Amino acid sequence: xxxxMSSLHQQVRRTIRRHALVPAGARVLVGLSGGSDSVALTRLxxxxxxxGEFTVAGLAHLNHQLRASAGRDESFCRQFAQxxxxxxxxxxxxxxxxxxxxxxxxxxxxxxxxxxxxERVAADIGADRIAxxxxxxxxxxxxxxxxxxxxxxxxxxxxxxxxxxxxxxxRDVTDVDLRAYLESQGEAWVEDESNxxxxxxxxxxxxxxxxxxxRAAGGSTHxxxxxxxxxxxxxxxxxxxxxxxxxxxxxxxxxxxxxxxxRSLGExxxxxxxxxxxxxxRASAGTREVGLEHVEAVTALLSGTHGGVDVPGSRVELRGxxxxxxxxxGGRR
Amino acid sequence: xxxxMSSLHQQVRRTIRRHALVPAGARVLVGLSGGSDSVALTRLxxxxxxxGEFTVAGLAHLNHQLRASAGRDESFCRQFAQxxxxxxxxxxxxxxxxxxxxxxxxxxxxxxxxxxxxERVAADIGADRIAxxxxxxxxxxxxxxxxxxxxxxxxxxxxxxxxxxxxxxxRDVTDVDLRAYLESQGEAWVEDESNxxxxxxxxxxxxxxxxxxxRAAGGSTHxxxxxxxxxxxxxxxxxxxxxxxxxxxxxxxxxxxxxxxxRSLGExxxxxxxxxxxxxxRASAGTREVGLEHVEAVTALLSGTHGGVDVPGSRVELRGxxxxxxxxxGGRR
Numbered sequence: 001x002x003x004x005m006s007s008l009h010q011q012v013r014r015t016i017r018r019h020a021l022v023p024a025g026a027r028v029l030v031g032l033s034g035g036s037d038s039v040a041l042t043r044l045x046x047x048x049x050x051x052g053e054f055t056v057a058g059l060a061h062l063n064h065q066l067r068a069s070a071g072r073d074e075s076f077c078r079q080f081a082q083x084x085x086x087x088x089x090x091x092x093x094x095x096x097x098x099x100x101x102x103x104x105x106x107x108x109x110x111x112x113x114x115x116x117x118x119e120r121v122a123a124d125i126g127a128d129r130i131a132x133x134x135x136x137x138x139x140x141x142x143x144x145x146x147x148x149x150x151x152x153x154x155x156x157x158x159x160x161x162x163x164x165x166x167x168x169x170x171r172d173v174t175d176v177d178l179r180a181y182l183e184s185q186g187e188a189w190v191e192d193e194s195n196x197x198x199x200x201x202x203x204x205x206x207x208x209x210x211x212x213x214x215r216a217a218g219g220s221t222h223x224x225x226x227x228x229x230x231x232x233x234x235x236x237x238x239x240x241x242x243x244x245x246x247x248x249x250x251x252x253x254x255x256x257x258x259x260x261x262x263r264s265l266g267e268x269x270x271x272x273x274x275x276x277x278x279x280x281x282r283a284s285a286g287t288r289e290v291g292l293e294h295v296e297a298v299t300a301l302l303s304g305t306h307g308g309v310d311v312p313g314s315r316v317e318l319r320g321x322x323x324x325x326x327x328x329x330g331g332r333r
Numbered sequence: 334x335x336x337x338m339s340s341l342h343q344q345v346r347r348t349i350r351r352h353a354l355v356p357a358g359a360r361v362l363v364g365l366s367g368g369s370d371s372v373a374l375t376r377l378x379x380x381x382x383x384x385g386e387f388t389v390a391g392l393a394h395l396n397h398q399l400r401a402s403a404g405r406d407e408s409f410c411r412q413f414a415q416x417x418x419x420x421x422x423x424x425x426x427x428x429x430x431x432x433x434x435x436x437x438x439x440x441x442x443x444x445x446x447x448x449x450x451x452e453r454v455a456a457d458i459g460a461d462r463i464a465x466x467x468x469x470x471x472x473x474x475x476x477x478x479x480x481x482x483x484x485x486x487x488x489x490x491x492x493x494x495x496x497x498x499x500x501x502x503x504r505d506v507t508d509v510d511l512r513a514y515l516e517s518q519g520e521a522w523v524e525d526e527s528n529x530x531x532x533x534x535x536x537x538x539x540x541x542x543x544x545x546x547x548r549a550a551g552g553s554t555h556x557x558x559x560x561x562x563x564x565x566x567x568x569x570x571x572x573x574x575x576x577x578x579x580x581x582x583x584x585x586x587x588x589x590x591x592x593x594x595x596r597s598l599g600e601x602x603x604x605x606x607x608x609x610x611x612x613x614x615r616a617s618a619g620t621r622e623v624g625l626e627h628v629e630a631v632t633a634l635l636s637g638t639h640g641g642v643d644v645p646g647s648r649v650e651l652r653g654x655x656x657x658x659x660x661x662x663g664g665r666r
Contacts (some may be wrong), residue, residue, distance in 0.1 A: 095435045148550040150557030204549040209542055216537040217481040218342070224483030231486045235568055235604045271568040292560070 005047075006172060008181050013166045015172045019161035022129055027057035028167075029127035031118050032080070032088070034061070034073040034190040037133030039080065040178040041170055043187060045131060046084065054129075058087040060121040062114050064095050066106070066194075073190050089121045115166070117141075122165060134159050134168045139226040141205045148201075150292075157236050158229025174222060243275035251275050251280060257326040258283060265302060265323060273299070281311050284327040288312035298323070338380075341506060341514050345377050348505045354493035355462055360390035361500075362460035365413070367394070367523040370466030372413065373511040374503055376520060379417065379465060387462075391420040393454040395447050397428050399439070399527075405517040408525050410555070421452045448499070461663045467492050467501045470508045472559035481534075483625075490569050492561025507555060513548050540573060574607030584613060590647075590659040591616060597634060598656060606632070614644050617660040621645035631656070 005013070016022055028045060030125035032038045042059065049056050061077040063070050074090060081088035118130045139159045146155035159171055170178070182189060198204050215223045246268060252259045258280055265273060277298050281290045294311040301309055301318060308317035315326045338346070344570050349355055361378060365371045375392065382389050394410040407423060416419035432442035451463045470609055472492045479488035492504055501513070515522060531537050546554045579601060585592045598606060609630050614623045627644040634642055634651060641650035648659045 144546070147561055148546045148554040148557055150560060153561070153568065156561060201549040204545065209545045209549065212537065212542045212545060213477070213481045214480075216534040216542065221481040224481055227483060228480055228486070228489060231625075232565065234607075235486065235572060238602045238604045239568060239572075269571045271571045274567075292564075 003319055006181070007046060008177055009047060011173050012169050013048055015161065016167075016169050016331045017047070019167075021162050021167040021169060022054045024053060026054045026128040027126060028054055028129045028131050029118065029122045029125065030059050031114070031130060031193070032059045032061045032077050033192075034076045034080070034132070036175065036179050036182055036189040036194055037135055037138075037170060039187060039189040040182055041133040042080075042084070042086075043182075043185065045169065056086060057127045058089065058121075058125055060118055060130075061088060061090045062117045063090060063092040064110055064113075065092055066095055066110070067192075069193065071189070076188075076190050082205065085123070089125070091117055093117070119165070130166045131169055132166060133170055135170045135178065136173050136174055136222045136226045137206070137210075139171060139229055140210060140222045141202055142279050143225050143229045144205050144209060145202055153232055153236050156229060157233035158226060160233070167330055171226070175221075239271050240275060243272045243279060246272055247276045247279045250276065257324045259325075260323045262302060262318065262321050280325055281314065281316070284325060285311070285313035339514070341510055342377060342380060345502050346381055346504050348494065349381070349500075349502050354495050354500040354502060355387045355545075357386060359387045359461040359552045360459060361456065361462045361464050362390050362451065362455045363392050364447070364463060364465045365392045365410050366395045366466070366525075367409045367413070368466070368525055369508065369512050369515055369522040370468055370503060372520060372522040373515055374464055374466040375413075375417070375419075376515075376518065378502065389419060390453075391422065391458055392462045393451055393463075394421060394423045395450045396423060396425040396444075397443055398425055398523075399408075399428055399443070401402045402523070402526065409521075409523050420458070422458070424450055426450070452498070461498065463499045464502055465499060466503055468506055468508050468511065469555045470539070470543075471502060473543060473555045474535055474560055476558050476562045477542060478535055479539050486565055486569050489562060490566035491559060493566070502591045504559070507624075554583055573608060574602050576612060579605055580609045580612045583609065590657045592658075593656045595635060595651065595654050595656055613658055614647065614649070617658060618644070618646035 012227050016110070022028060028049075030038065030045060032042060041142055042056070045056050048054075059081050060075065061074060063074045074092075078088060078090065092125065093113050095106060095110045095113060098104070099106050102109065102112075104112070118132075121127075122130050127329065143156060143158055149155070159168055161168055161171055195203055195206070217224075250260045250264050250268075260276075260280060265276070268276060274295050276290075277295050278290060281294055281298070290312050297309045297311065298316050301307055301316060302323065304318065306313055306318050310316075310328075314328055317326065318326050354651060355361060361382075363371065363375050363378060365375060375389070378389050381387075392410065392414045394407060396407045407425075411423065414554065417575050426446050428439060428443045428446060431437070431446055432439050435442065435445075437445070451465075453580075454460075457462050476489060476491055480487070492501055494501055494504055527533070528536055528539070532542065550557075582595045583597050583601075593609075593613060598609070601609060605624075607628050610628050611623060614627055614631070623645055630642045630644065634640055634649065635656065637651065639651050641648055643649075647661055650657050650659065
């Protein structure tokens, strides 16, 4: 640890404190891919841990077996851990088989397997927190990715500083700063050559769209975009809480289905109403996606006096002043 | 008016009805630049007016005298109005001189002069509504423009369907559809060659960034982006109303300045607190911009026990359980 902390160390510490990411005395597991983000994350957390506020309990590397370089990446991670004197837990998974079996995209399958692995390792080694390496760049990319896919506001809320045990101490720093730091330390990392594939929408955003936005703005736009995502998240979290309360007040589970009083729904402000309806539909949607188009269909129903509409997992009907959601098992998927 | 309305006519009518843009029997003034948007807007409103629900009272064209083609555009608009048998009011302004005198960008000066002109003409001819030609494309562009400039959520809220007398019936249709419609009608329009200048950030977004986003998404992203802007606006409008109420409850104007109780502020949820503080600071900021950085500075102040911070137009201090805003006349601008 340098006498004076670098501004990078200071920023990471600010993020940790501001969002209370690490309780005093916590044991932190670091998810390590071997890329610059997670290598820098490990080094920065080790430095900050010297103050004794928490411990880096170990590293966890999941070999996704997706690329020719997967073996090289695994070896790199093992050597890195050995040099730092940290325990490392490595596991290999067949992402393609899992994706096929669960009808998921490779990206989603990999994410699901990765977080399941990290949670398992954390339980095994008694870690309280799992640090992963998402940066401000990732936040800006994710925001634009979700924006262009019409994800609705929940999708635009960006990267949560913490979700359960998973923490993201690098969310306010940039890839450029992390690489400069690693270079200044003579620390190596592995490059993910699939990051250059422009058929992948995220890479197109990284290599084409964000640089164009920067040119149009005459400077970096990452921090403006991730700040917007943060504000959307803050508004959304509170509106979600309000809506959850409102849902609990309004929704009655009867034999006929989930019932909500139409007059009370009419007195609910639009941002809360939208979320109450989403919440009600999701209760019987299972893994099927409920989207804004379904909220709009039910809202249109509410402005009439009778009728019904099919949404994922249920049939929604107006019946004598009540909105009734009838769960449809084995219905259309 | 065709026997069966085109889907374009139907969409515009849906937008008008959904947002109650035009009261029954209203007289609508149309702002006409001569570009495809406003030419199509005039034609579409004339068709929809045949149902007798409202009247197109006339056209208004402001000659900005910014481009060599300004005279050509004015003549085009006069001939267009004559052919349709509509009154047209034309005025010329010196945008550059106005921008210089008021320290505004050319874009902002032109907008201010344009809306002032439209309001004046509407009053003169007794029009209740002023229709302007913003499309879904404009919404998506504005969203990205504000996003990259770090405008905060108010800036991301997109184009309001109505603000006062000004209405935007084309907000849910695309430029491509409008041009296809004009071509199918053999209707001409003037092109604004300054739209091709890539030094202008909006043009860079239109010609470079949105097409790249479309490529990455494998389809048009305009509607997803403008939908997100709509959701942000809906959430924000309601949170603004709540915050205005909260501000009126909490803020006390004393001889010493505007006072807010610190404990009550502490019990205010973050999205409302942020807006209450913005509202309080704006009260004495005049035309100076209060931004998120000032909200953050005051929020940091609230977590301490004493101290003060300078914000645009006022000094904010903690004094005995109160947050006090002291207006500073003639202070730093």
